[in-house]
Amino acid sequence: MHKFGLAALAAALMGIGSTALAADCPIKLGAILPVSGPMGQVGERIAETGLFAVEQFNEAGGVHGCQVEYVLRDTQGQSAVGVDAAKSLVDLDGVQALIGAVSSGVSLPVLTSVAVPSKVVQMSCCSSSESFTALAEEGKTDGYWFRTYATNRSQSAIGAKLTVDSGFKSTAVIYVNTDFGVGLANRFEQDIAKLGGSITSMVAYNESQQSYRAEVTKALEGNPDSLYLVAFPVDGATITREWLALGGTDNLIVNNSLRSDDYFQAVGSKFLQNLQGYDSAQPRLPSVDSFNEMFEARFDSPPNGPGLHSVYDAVTVVLLAMEASGDITGENIRDNIRLVTSPDGVEVHPGPEGIARAKELLAEGKTIRYVGATGALAFDANGDVQAPKMTWRLDGDKNVETGYLSTAEVAELIMMLDE
Amino acid sequence: MIGLVSYIVFFLILSLIFGVAVLGLNLQWGFTGLFNAGVAGFSAIGAYTMAILTGPARDAVFGGFELPFVVGLIGAMIASGIGAVFVGLATLKLRHEYLAVATFGIAVTIQLVCLNWEYLTGGTLGLIGIPNPSKAWVDGPLAQNTLYLLVVLVVVGLSFAALERIVKSPWGRMLKAIREDDVAAASLGKSPERVRLEAFVLGCMLMGLSGALYVSFIGYVSPWDFLPILTFQIWTMLIVGGSANNRGALLGALIVWGVWTMSGFVISRVVPAEIQAQGGAMQAVLIGLILVAMLLIRPRGLIGEELHVSRHARS
Numbered sequence: 156m157h158k159f160g161l162a163a164l165a166a167a168l169m170g171i172g173s174t175a176l177a178a179d180c181p182i183k184l185g186a187i188l189p190v191s192g193p194m195g196q197v198g199e200r201i202a203e204t205g206l207f208a209v210e211q212f213n214e215a216g217g218v219h220g221c222q223v224e225y226v227l228r229d230t231q232g233q234s235a236v237g238v239d240a241a242k243s244l245v246d247l248d249g250v251q252a253l254i255g256a257v258s259s260g261v262s263l264p265v266l267t268s269v270a271v272p273s274k275v276v277q278m279s280c281c282s283s284s285e286s287f288t289a290l291a292e293e294g295k296t297d298g299y300w301f302r303t304y305a306t307n308r309s310q311s312a313i314g315a316k317l318t319v320d321s322g323f324k325s326t327a328v329i330y331v332n333t334d335f336g337v338g339l340a341n342r343f344e345q346d347i348a349k350l351g352g353s354i355t356s357m358v359a360y361n362e363s364q365q366s367y368r369a370e371v372t373k374a375l376e377g378n379p380d381s382l383y384l385v386a387f388p389v390d391g392a393t394i395t396r397e398w399l400a401l402g403g404t405d406n407l408i409v410n411n412s413l414r415s416d417d418y419f420q421a422v423g424s425k426f427l428q429n430l431q432g433y434d435s436a437q438p439r440l441p442s443v444d445s446f447n448e449m450f451e452a453r454f455d456s457p458p459n460g461p462g463l464h465s466v467y468d469a470v471t472v473v474l475l476a477m478e479a480s481g482d483i484t485g486e487n488i489r490d491n492i493r494l495v496t497s498p499d500g501v502e503v504h505p506g507p508e509g510i511a512r513a514k515e516l517l518a519e520g521k522t523i524r525y526v527g528a529t530g531a532l533a534f535d536a537n538g539d540v541q542a543p544k545m546t547w548r549l550d551g552d553k554n555v556e557t558g559y560l561s562t563a564e565v566a567e568l569i570m571m572l573d574e
Numbered sequence: 575m576i577g578l579v580s581y582i583v584f585f586l587i588l589s590l591i592f593g594v595a596v597l598g599l600n601l602q603w604g605f606t607g608l609f610n611a612g613v614a615g616f617s618a619i620g621a622y623t624m625a626i627l628t629g630p631a632r633d634a635v636f637g638g639f640e641l642p643f644v645v646g647l648i649g650a651m652i653a654s655g656i657g658a659v660f661v662g663l664a665t666l667k668l669r670h671e672y673l674a675v676a677t678f679g680i681a682v683t684i685q686l687v688c689l690n691w692e693y694l695t696g697g698t699l700g701l702i703g704i705p706n707p708s709k710a711w712v713d714g715p716l717a718q719n720t721l722y723l724l725v726v727l728v729v730v731g732l733s734f735a736a737l738e739r740i741v742k743s744p745w746g747r748m749l750k751a752i753r754e755d756d757v758a759a760a761s762l763g764k765s766p767e768r769v770r771l772e773a774f775v776l777g778c779m780l781m782g783l784s785g786a787l788y789v790s791f792i793g794y795v796s797p798w799d800f801l802p803i804l805t806f807q808i809w810t811m812l813i814v815g816g817s818a819n820n821r822g823a824l825l826g827a828l829i830v831w832g833v834w835t836m837s838g839f840v841i842s843r844v845v846p847a848e849i850q851a852q853g854g855a856m857q858a859v860l861i862g863l864i865l866v867a868m869l870l871i872r873p874r875g876l877i878g879e880e881l882h883v884s885r886h887a888r889s
Contacts, residue, residue, distance in 0.1 A: 190851050191858050202851040227850045228838050229857055234799050235588060238792065239835045246581035247839070260798030263702070267793040272715035286699050286794075295703060332690060334698035334796075359690070 180221040182483060184209060184473065185228070185244035187255035187265060192232035194257055201280060201462045202227055205254055207453055208470035215510035218477045226250065230261050237261040241269040251485045252276040252473045257462065259284030259334050266290070270299050275485040276492070278473055280466035283307055285338040291537035298489050301534055303465040303472070305435055305542030307335065309565045310410060311342035312572055313433045313544045314383060318408050319350040321431065323381035326352055326408075327374040329367075329394055330385035332359040339385050339410065346572050355379040362390055371397045381406040386413060392421035405429045414547065414554060424552045436545035436559055442504040446528035449506055464528035471505060472496060472532060475525055479517050496532045500524035531562065541565050576716065583719045585835065586828075590726045591787045593827035596811045597733050597820060598780025604818035604879070605741055606773040607753035611674040612661070613781055613808045615681030618688055618800035619657045620650035620782025621789045625701040626694070628790070635701070636694050643707040647729070647786050654782025657684075658775040666770050681805060688797040700796030704789050722791055729787065730824070733780060737820050749773055750818075781808075807834070814868050816875025825876055833864045 186205050189198035209225040217223050226248050230237030237256050244250045253275060256262045262282040267290075270277035278301040285307065290296055318326055326347065330340035337359065344354050355377035360370045371394060374382065381404060386394060391413045399405060405426065411434040419427060446467065450458040458464060473488060475495040480487035494500075495513070500522035503513040516523050524531065532540050544565055546558040560568070595617060602608040628646040631638030641649075665676040688695045695701065708721035740746050748769055751759040756766040789795040807830065815826020837860040845856065868876070 191855055195855075199851045206847055206851070225847055225850075226842050227847070228842055231858075233801075233803060234792070234796075235788075236834065236838070239585065239588060240838055242584045243581055243835065243839055246577035246584070249577060258798065260700070260796045263700070263794050263796070264792045264799075267702075268791065272718065284699055286702050290702050293703065332698065334700075337692070337698050361686070361690070 181224040182218050182221045182477065183224045183226050183244075183248050183250045184470065185226050185241070185248060185250035185253045187228050187230050187237055187240050187244070187253055187261075189232040189237075189257050189261070190227070190229045192230075194232050197461055198232075198257055200460050201257065201466045203454070204450070204458070204463045205280075205466045205470050207450070208467045209474070211449070211505070211507050212471065212474045212510055214507040215514065218474055218483070223474060230256050232258060232261065234261050234264040238264050238268055241265045242273075245269060245273045245275050250275065251483055252278065252477070252488050254278055254280070254466065254469050254473065257281045259286065263287065263290075266296065266300055270485075271295070271297055273485070275299065276301065276473060276476075276488045278302065278469040280304060280469045281462040283338070284334040285342075286334070288537045288539060291539075296538065298538070299485065301469075301472075301492060301538040303469045303529060303532060303540060304462070305529075306539045307339045307342060308539070308569055309541050309544060310433065310435075311339050311346050312568050313546065313560065313565070314339075314343055314408060314410065315346035315350050315352065315572075316568060317431060317433055317546050318347060318381060318383060319352045321381070321406070321408075323352060323406060323408075325355050325377065325379045326381045326383050327355050327377070327379035327403075328357045328383045328385070329370060329374050329398075330357070330359055331387065331390065332361050336385045343383060343385075349572050360386075360390065360394065362387070364390070364393075366397065367394045368397055368401075370394070371401055371403065374398070375401060375403055380404055381408060383408045384413065385410045388413060388415045388418040388421065392418050395422045395427075399426055408432065411435060419549065419552065419554075424549060427549050429548075431546065431548040431557070432554075433544055433546045436543040440526060440530055442509075442526045443528060443530060445509075446505045458528075467505065468525075468527040468529050468532060471510070471527055472525055475510070475513055475517075475523070478514055493534060495523050495525050496534060497522040497524055498531075498533060502526050533562070541569070580716045580719065583716065583723050585831070587719060587723050587726055587791060588788075589828045589831035590723075590730050590824075591784055591791065592808065592811060592831055593730055593784075593824045594726075594733055594787065595781045595784035595808050596815070596823040596827045597730075597737055598777040598784070599808055599812050600777075600817060600820060600823040601737060601741070601749075601773055601780070602777035603812065604823070605746065605749040605753065606770060608666070608770060608774055608777075609670050609674040610677050610774070610777065611805055611809075612677030612679075612681035612684075614800040614802060614804040615677075615684035616654045616658060616778040616781040617785035617788075617804065618681075618684050618797075619654040619785070621785030621795050621799065622688060622695055622701075623650040623653040623782070624786035624789050625704050625795045629701055629704045632696070632701070635692070635696050637701075640705075643705070643790060646790065647783060650782045650786035651779040654785075655775050655779040657782075658778030659771070661778075662771045662774040666767065666774060678802070678805070681800075681802065685797055685800050688800065695797070698797065700794055700798075702794050704793050704795065706790055706793055726787060726791075729783065733783070734820055734824065741820070745769075807831075810865060812875075814865060814875060816872075816878040818879035819875070819877050822875050822877040829868075829876065830865070834861055837861050837864070 188202045228240035259282040330336040358370045358374045407430045409432040476488045476491040479491040503509050544560045547554045602610045624646040626637030627641045627649045708718040752766045811826040811830040816822025837857045
């Protein structure tokens with residue numbers, strides 16, 4: 156019975172699998188995204204935006220004259236399911252590049268057990284964990300890992316700079332206990348020491364609790380003159396209310412996820428008049444506006460939501476790198492990604508016309524610089540990118556911009572801190 | 575064609591790794607009637623033990639002993655066994671749904687400990703770079719995976735043979751006696767508490783073994799691998815395959831994991847690209863439908879319990 160089951164399974168796989176391996180056209184691009192499960196709502200929009208990027212590329216003639224087929228598989232937010240989906244895309248569909256996943260807990264297993272051994276490029280829109288950078292630094296990604304999500308590295312740097320520039324000397328840190336929060340808070344601790352500030356306490360909190368009195372009480376020890384808060388709106392509001400109620404200072408520095416009216420209203424704007432924060436700035440570039448317009452025309456809503464800009468760029472960069480490759484193999488795509496995002500290349504923009512132009516330039520043997528929905532992408536040796544940053548503070552009910560750092564300035568700041 | 579073979583090897587590795595945990599649950603539920611809803615927790619203990627014993631040294635994280643793979647496997651079984659002794663002593667007085675609620679809570683607690691005890695587990699960042707022994711021996715993903723499949727097959731084979739042996743022994747008959755009527759068993763001088771604990775610990779050791787095999791294969795462990803959905807999957811595998819039958823447990827692992835993954839493959843083939851983003855929901859519906867249909871057709875599982883008194887009496 157057991158053996159019979161295996162044979163039946165193998166036969167079933169062969170029946171469906173065999174057609175997939177033969178044809179060269181259309182060219183397939185694999186996407187592994189959580190379109191159901193806890194991240195389903197976020198993942199669905201990301202998946203649709205990925206398809207939109209493929210459609211635009213096809214409108215410009217596709218890759219090597221072939222239409223690109225976007226093969227989407229659901230990870231259900233589970234690592235084992237995601238790993239299987241990726242392996243199936245690579246082995247049965249023959250994809251040479253994977254887009255995804257969203258959560259780091261899925262992207263990393265896919266990278267180590269599928270993408271790297273199979274020599275397939277993996278580009279994520281959204282995974283923020285520092286483990287990827289660590290893995291790349293150890294040489295364990297073989298260069299197949301990329302992400303268009305600007306890493307936490309710049310967030311902690313700008314947070315620390317903002318804190319020190321505001322004249323705060325002793326800062327308490329409260330952060331959400333996820334890979335995002337932990338990575339950010341630990342970097343912040345190092346950065347602020349470099350810039351001459353100091354930390355009074357580092358307190359992690361777990362999400363979705365009724366009260367954070369214990370965490371806040373602990374953070375109040377040592378009389379900090381400021382609080383750096385890495386949180387999301389609902390829990391962030393609970394923490395801030397308790398912090399202020401227990402006599403904490405109103406000198407608050409918050410991460411970008413708290414730049415939200417929900418948060419301001421839940422705490423009460425009048426208590427937050429010394430609130431400052433930072434955010435990934437939309438780069439001030441025509442390429443970004445043109446993406447926003449095209450997106451709105453297609454979906455009847457603005458591209459607000461995590462991962463939409465970055466997944467569009469992930470797909471487009473990978474397809475451009477395919478176009479630049481003679482043979483479409485994972486290795487060639489990997490090597491050509493920097494060729495299509497080269498700082499001294501000819502600038503090209505998103506949209507069918509921009510892509511058509513990029514293809515012409517590539518055909519002429521020129522290097523190009525894709526400036527996309529997230530601005531100019533420059534992948535470092537670990538496959539990470541940086542983004543421009545802005546700082547803001549609350550004035551009445553409105554949050555107003557107080558500063559802007561371009562990608563180059565952000566890179567300079569990080570280099571100084573990493574020395 | 576090579577792609578197909580390569581995928582089947584990969585599929586078998588994952589499903590047989592689940593199969594080891596299903597065998598463990600089968601000993602607990604199928605033969606002894608213990609409703610353990612904390613499979614993910616014991617799997618996590620084994621997985622992290624493997625990662626700590628065999629992984630590379632890290633700053634600020636305990637462990638990194640770089641011990642051999644086999645030591646990791648044995649260590650994982652011992653650690654999850656020790657965990658099971660404590661959990662068992664505390665909870666095995668509870669019956670049925672009460673035990674289920676208690677073990678479920680413990681599994682959630684273990685997951686939260688993994689999430690928060692950074693010094694031991696790396697917290698949310700997880701532990702990277704856990705060596706896969708097959709990568710030291712051969713080159714190329716297919717050869718490596720085939721070798722790892724052989725390793726998994728050996729582990730599954732040994733577990734299966736050992737379980738078959740013990741459930742047919744007098745001890746195994748005692749398990750069933752306790753499952754059916756523990757008062758009657760106690761009246762014959764048996765100690766249900768003690769035997770339940772033994773079965774619970776043995777089963778949890780297999781769950782730990784399964785977790786250890788998984789992290790070595792994937793090379794990474796994070797708390798997100800041990801959410802309650804894992805427990806649900808292992809249970810589904812056992813119920814579909816047929817509880818109180820070790821062959822059924824393994825078959826269930828293959829079939830359920832097959833349905834779980836093939837449904838995604840089929841959806842990506844038949845559903846037009848424009849509405850594929852909604853395909854995730856369809857996949858969940860499809861998985862549910864197939865499982866319900868199987869249980870309606872074969873309510874005792876694909877291969878249920880074989881009825882016999884003793885291996886001596888059967889002939």
